Amino acid sequence: MSFLADPDDLVASVFATVLRPPPPPDLNAWAEENIVFGRESPFPGRYSRKTQPMAQRILEVLGPDHPARVVTLMGSAQVFKTTIGQIFVAGSMDLDPCDMLYVHPSHDNALRWARGKWRQMRNQSEALKRVFGGEKSRDGTDNMLYQERRDGRGSLLITGANSPASLSMITVSRQVQDDLAKWEPNAGGDPEWQADSRSASFDQAKILKLSTPLFAKTCRITRAYRAGTQERWHVPCPHCFHEQPLEWENFLPSIDPERPEAAHFTCVACGCAIEHRHKNEIVEWGEWIADNPSARQPSFHVWRAYSRARDWASIAEDWLRAQGDPHAEQTFFNDVLGLPYDRAAEAPPWEEIRDRANASDLERGRVPVGGLLMVAGVDCQGDRVEVHVKAMGEGLRRWTVDYLVIPHHIATVEAQAELDKVLMQTWPDSFGRRRALDMLAIDGNAYTRDVFMWAKKHPWTKVIVVRGAKSDLAPPLALVKNERKADGAVQKTQKRFFNVGVSGLKSALYEHLKRQDPLARGYCAYPKGLGDEFFRQLTAEVRVIQKDRWGVPQAFWRVDHDRNEVLDTENYAEAAAIRCGWYTRLPEEWERLRLELERLEEQPQPDLFDPAAPLAGAIPAHPAAPAPDPAPAPPPSFFRPRESGGWFNRD
Incomplete structure (x- = not known):
């Protein structure tokens, strides 16, 4: 009996082991193993999909095995949008290296992100230290806005949408378009089209669009969201278990200016109050449900009501402060509700304003x-x-x-x-x-x-x-x-x-x-x-x-x-x-x-020992003369000139 292995079988076995394809990249598992939030986070510690249940499906569709090409996340401020973008970049650079692009509204925004949030993630993740090296730049392949893997198998270019030059002459298979609603046309045209075209040659490209919305009818992220599946996080009612999204229109009627802490949602099925004390549990058991399921590209909306970091009383208080001020209302709709704000487009009829003015007692x-x-x-x-x-x-x-x-x-x-x-x-x-x-x-x-x-x-x-x-x-x-100045000097x-x-x-x-x-x-x-x-x-x-x-x-x-x-x-x-x-x-x-x-000027009190001062209750020797008739008013006119000599007629 021979105990020697067949050399051909041994070679084939070794090659099969070495050449076996790696498992599909799992961004959720990678984040749990490699992302640790520091003290700057409201929830410091290791990332967990249990504490961020809404992020799980978003990271799944960002994986290379999912057919989605464009993924849109529209939401209020501080609801993990940029964290999703960073996990997408970091996990891709480690698990499935490629050339990537991260675009901000401007060059200054790009620098702040690179120096702040992205550098913190790089320094706190052992996997990213292994991929990119230590904190200090080694050479031109790892600087603030261009960062290349140590083995040269992938790179990350960070840039601003206001620079057409930075959105040309490059080809990337994956990219993040952050704060998309704030992108404005640059000297070369539409920056969103420029950025999208950088991935046009890849059938399996991934483009992640992130932003808080701005104004209705012109908002880029709102347009992208509506073109997608329009998924919202549905939560079960704690009383009857009927699933429903948390909606602003449902929350608004419960806001009491005297008791903002009592604001709540109302179940659309049983009519019972869904209170803030129920939030963490119902959010954990929620799921994404699409309002436009026939769309090819997934899009998601999330707002502060789902956030573990803020309570519902803060929503009510912010609305009470903003109500009646269009500037503050816009900020509330965008940053709290994650919804576009519809600006007034025209004034009331001018005749109404004129008639109201003429009926007033204002001089x-x-x-x-x-x-x-x-x-x-x-x-x-x-x-x-x-x-x-x-x-x-x-x-x-x-x-x-x-x-x-x-x-x-x-x-x-x-x-x-x-x-x-x-x-x-x-x-x-x-x-x-x-x-x-x-x-x-x-x-x-x-x-x-x-x-x-x-x-x-x-x-x-x-x-x-x-x-x-x-x-x-x-x-x-x-x-x-x-x-x-005109001569170019600053x-x-x-x-x-x-x-x-x-x-x-x-x-x-x-x-x-x-x-x-x-x-x-x-x-x-x-x-x-x-x-x-x-x-x-x-x-x-x-x-x-x-x-x-x-x-x-x-x-x-x-x-x-x-x-x-x-x-x-x-x-x-x-x-x-x-x-x-x-x-x-x-x-x-x-x-x-x-x-x-706004207090009346105090009149000086008369001196009681002044013989010229009238005595209290004394009857004047002569009745006061009647006041003269007021001077005739000038003719009605829109103009009042800044010179003597009557009214200025512009015609």
Whole structure:
């Protein structure tokens, strides 16, 4: 009997063992073995699919064996979206190496992610240390924005969507498009199309689209989500076990301003309350169910109600703070609900606003009660300068005090002298005081040099220069730290120059113009006698959606009237108010300001020993003369000029 093995069988056995294909990459198992969250996480420790049950299916469809090509995750802020993206990148680079692309809205966003979240994951994972090496860069193959495996079998390029050059001349089989809703067209066209095309040559490509949504009708992540399966996490009712998604419309009716901690969902089957104490258990037993199951590509939506890190009372409290303020409501819809926000596209009919103004008891030229900040917005035209004087109060309420026209170009001595007078002018209030401007904002988009020459004569704490930023994503007010001059040189703007997000301000104003209750948050009031033209210009623009040349829906404002200076100056005055803390002052700060400005001037008490002082109760020797008739009012006009000699007729 021979105990020697057949050499051919032995060689075949060894080769079979060596060449046996590895098991399919399992991103869930890899994450549990290799991802450990540090103290910066609300749940430090090892990753577990039990504590993140919603992530399991998302990571499954991101695996190479699943046929999905595009996977979309839309959700509120801080609900593991970026964590999913990082696990996808890290697990792929370890288990199934390839060239990958991670795209952020901008180069700055890319750097912050690479230096922050991604570097933390690399330093905390032994698997990633093995793949990429230690913390310190070795050479050009492992730097902040380009990181290559030590064996050269794969790489990760991190870039911004605002750079067309970084989205060309590369081919990758997998990529992550993070914060997709914030991507804007770059010099080369549509960045989403550019990024998608980088994986066009791979049949088995994987593209993960992640983002919190922004605005309805133009939101990229919302469009991707609706094109997919539209899966939502359904949870069982703790009373009858009927499965249902947690929906904002179901939660809203239970919010009590006096008891926000009692907010809850209501079972659509049995009508019982689903309370926060039930959350962890029902979320653990939930499952993804598609609203559009026939779609080829999976898409998912998740919002704060499912988060283990925040309670449901925080949702109710955030809504109570945001309600009535379009800017805050937008943030709430996006960051808390994970839903797109529908901005107001047009104002109420101008006749309604005019009639409401004419029926009010507000006097033109007088500061109304509640107007605690005095600001002005200035617009420069070819033959005149227009000034909108506003009083701003608590609860985002605002009043027009006056509208002035200076019939001179901003470059002239006359115009600048009249603007100087505006800064020195005071307006009477109902408490015996005269109020001066706290801040003036002047448009520097046209006649920039002349505007700055005038503005620099005054302190930046009193006069700021603004220009409209047309992007839907622009913040209401943002300091321009450096400005490029005509010769290409860069100069500092000395805390005086600001970009104004006019698109958002217009939408918010139009929403506020609908308010009928003078005590409502955001109420806008106008004095009588301004004339029809004022209100036509106030409502002159309409927000419309139109596809650009790359077929991407974009929003822009169309002027439907021949003039819109009133609307522009309204926005600039709001910019001045924002600079004065109109958005951010606390209730106690408003109260201190009210006590300072809105109390009657105390009259000096007469000296009892002064023989000239009248005795209490004494009868005057002669009756008081009747008050003279008031001077006749000037003819109704939209304009009030900044010069003596009557009213200026713009025609």
